[in-house]
Amino acid sequence: MRVMGVDPGLTRCGLSIVDGGSGRKVTPVAVDVVRTPPEWELAQRLLVVADGAEAWLDKxxxxxxxxxxxxxxxxxxxxxxxxxxxxxxxxxxxxRGIPVAFHTPSQVKAAVTGNGTADKAQVTAMVTRILGLAVAPKPADAADALALAICHCWRAPMLDRMAKAEELAAQARRRYAERLAQQRKAVSR
Structure with a gap:
């Protein structure tokens, strides 16, 4: 599964791409930061961020x-x-028809470090280790974007299993309600 991780921001927006393999294997593909000057108008800054992200989505x-x-x-x-x-x-x-998943900072930190309250240095160190990078990604926005992609690779299978289990449970509840209604109808005749 190829995942684009995004650490959103206007001054610095971290973008990353990782490929998730079987188990917990993740391979880095690309990482960068889109920057906009704080003195620019909001609309112009958002346009630069959107253009940068769109280029990555297409590439x-x-x-x-x-x-x-x-x-x-x-x-x-x-x-x-x-x-x-x-x-x-x-x-x-x-x-582009690409699904979007949102993860909270504590979910990302917990997935990558095992501690939902980890600091930026811990997240960067673990991202560097997990991806086998020779040099830690900088700035922190780049490391955070990679952490988001890793988090999704590791959490997505569990989230999919939970969604399927919830759907099966909902189907079972509907079947039970239908049987119960039929039994009540038969008893009332």
């Missing part, structure tokens, strides 16, 4: 895009900018 053709979900931030302005950057990338993926 690397991921099967899924994993984006960091804005969970909570003390700075509302930063949270809004992060959400807007993630939104334009999700839109670009949706226009």
């Amino acid at each position: 690397y053709r991921p099967e899924v895009v994993a984006v960091e979900r804005v969970f909570s931030q003390h700075n509302v302005r930063t949270a809004m900018a992060t959400a807007q950057a993630g939104g334009v990338i999700a839109l670009a993926a949706a226009r």
Whole structure:
């Protein structure tokens, strides 16, 4: 499975591509950061982020895009900018028919380090180790984008199994309700 990991942001937006194999094997393909100057107008910055993401979507053709979900931030302005950057990338993926998955920072940290409260240095160290990189990815936005892609590769099979189990349970509930209704109808005759 080819996954594009996105650490959304306006000043720095991390983009990565990894290929997930069997088990927990992941192979890095590409990583970079799209940068925009803070003094530019919001619309222009979003356009640069969207153009960068679209170029990656067209070049690397991921099967899924994993984006960091804005969970909570003390700075509302930063949270809004992060959400807007993630939104334009999700839109670009949706226009190409590519599914988008959102993962919270704690889910990503837990998947990669085993600790949902790990700091950036721990995430970067584990990403470097997991991918067998000779040099740690920099800046942190690049490492975070890789961590998102790794997280999705490792969580997607479990999420798929849970969704299938929930669907089977829903089907069983519907069949049970139908049988119960038929039995009640037969008793009332």
